[in-house]
Amino acid sequence: MANWVDEITLISELAAGERVNDNGFENEVQESCRTVFCNKKSVGYSEYFKSQQTGKVVEAKCDVHRADYEGEDTVELDGRRFFVLKTYDIDDDTIELTLTDLRHKEKGA
Template identity: 75%
Template sequence: MAKWADEITLISETEQADRVNDNGFPVEPAESSRTVFCNMKSVGYNEYFKSEQTGKVVERKCEVHKADYGGEDTVEMDGRRYFVLKTYDIDEDTLELTLTDLRHKGEGA
């Protein structure tokens, strides 16, 4: 049975009204974050090596409650940020997040 004892931080970005500052440099999006409970899962041997062939290595997996997840594409845990590579419906209440290195953010799936 799931214990929901682990925590992750879900991070969302909001574009600023002005895309550049007075000096013409890009303005970073505003971030908002919230911490939710999750279940950490292990990445299987087969899944890891198949993902390595695509160049987007599956590094972590976790389950979250669907009610807690708002479509955020960045997750932080243990001081490191990850990109949500894919989501998978486990059941009517639970969603599995597959996480990869943050440098893949913005790339096509």
């Protein structure tokens, strides 16, 4: 049974008004963070080893309430940042987030 005692921070990037400043340097990306309750889940052996073949290792999974998740692709769990590799609808209220190393964000899912 789900206890909803774990916490995950959902991170979204705010759009900068302009990509570059007056001097031609890139503006820093601003982030918006929200911490919500979740249920951490274990990653099975089969899923872990199959994901290694793709080069995007599934490192963690967790369930969050659908009302809390707004499509963020970066999260922080247990002090470490992850990229949301995929989502899976569990039921009308719950969505499962499959997480991988943050470096895969640049490569696209």
